[in-house]
Amino acid sequence: MQAAEHGPIPRVTLLVGLPGVGKTTLAHALMARGGGNILSRDVIRDGIFPEPFLDYSQQQNNIATETLFSVLAYLLDVHRPRRLIIDGKPFSKAAEVHALRDLVDRHGGQIDVILCRAPLSEVKRRLIEGLADPVNVRAERTPDKAERIHQEFEPLDVSHLPLDMTRPLDELVDTVIDHWNTSGADQPKGGTP
DSSP: OOOOSSOOEEEEEEEOOOOOHHHHHHHHHHHHHHHOOEHHHHHHHHHOGGGOOOOHHHHHHHHHHHHHHHHHHHIIIOOOOOOOESSSSSOOOOHHHHHHHHHHTTTTEEEEEEEEEEOOHHHHHHHHHHHTHHHHHHTTTHHHHHHHHHHOOOOOOOOEEOOOTOOHHHHHHHHHHHTTTTOTTTTTOOOOO
């Protein structure tokens, strides 16, 4: 499909960061205060695989990621949403961020990359608390998983807004909304979670 040429330019906000850093909490707070819709790889995965077959494997995650990209392209071409927030995946590899950025560019959108970071000890603490939820146990959202992803996380080499996720949620939302309302020029490069 070719990108539509009418209406305002859709803005896509990509949340990058470790499991447990608070991306989903931030996404919902941004949607509530700033508008838009959330497009979550995790929700897609959990929705397309029938419960008896949902195993949270890398293969299922890959299928859900491909689906997210297809849905994003469709939405940008057909519906031209004012704002979409991409959540549910760390986007720990530079190639993943580049692929999403390139897709948004090809389909006539503008991307804002938000690097959500916190000390690994804080991320692990949050994940331990989250293990009270059986879904997190089943999905293996554990401190060990966060540490493994942290070690593999590649520095961001695209313009982005770094966020210290230990700050109060209202402050984080204010920071992102202020960013949305500015040009986004001179953003830092080379960040890691």
